[in-house]
Amino acid sequence: MEQRALTSSEQELLDLAKAASLKAYAPYSGYKVGSALRCEDGSVFLGANIENASYSLTICAERNAIFRAVLEGHQDIREIAIYVDVDQPFPPCGACRQVMAEFNPKMKVIFANRNETIISDLGALLPGHFSLEKV
Ligand code: THU
Numbered sequence: 001m002e003q004r005a006l007t008s009s010e011q012e013l014l015d016l017a018k019a020a021s022l023k024a025y026a027p028y029s030g031y032k033v034g035s036a037l038r039c040e041d042g043s044v045f046l047g048a049n050i051e052n053a054s055y056s057l058t059i060c061a062e063r064n065a066i067f068r069a070v071l072e073g074h075q076d077i078r079e080i081a082i083y084v085d086v087d088q089p090f091p092p093c094g095a096c097r098q099v100m101a102e103f104n105p106k107m108k109v110i111f112a113n114r115n116e117t118i119i120s121d122l123g124a125l126l127p128g129h130f131s132l133e134k135v
Helices: 008-021 061-071 094-103
Strands: 033-039 044-048 077-084 108-112 117-121
Touching: 008 033, 008 044, 008 061, 008 077, 008 108, 033 061, 044 061, 061 077, 061 094, 077 094
Parallel strands: 077 108
Antiparallel strands: 033 044, 033 077, 108 117
16 A cells, blocks of 8 residues: 555546546445556546445445446556545455456555545455456
């Protein structure tokens, strides 16, 4: 985990994640999460969490963005930024880490709240992720 200053392209990605958080649908938890990912070719995809009255149907912001990217033909995900407008730390959940690992086990992960920004990567956040031979 690093706590250096963000580069301008990392800051741009985090700003997009922050903007995406405003689109979250989170009437049950109140946690409005936004994410923005960048692919190797520079294309960017956004996500936000979308909750449901049947709680387990909720989709997290990170998986929302990843699924959108894959649907548009982009699997080469380089980095993802996540933002939540709260005071406490909000690292990505285990399910989202596993989904990130599917596309890049070394993905850069930037997560931020009102007070702090952490730069990490999946090698640190999810060592030994589950995988199968891709057919
Ligand atoms: N959530 C995310 O969007 N990403 C995570 O990595 C963890 C949790 C959402 C799901 C739910 O809508 C709310 O945050 C509280 O758990």
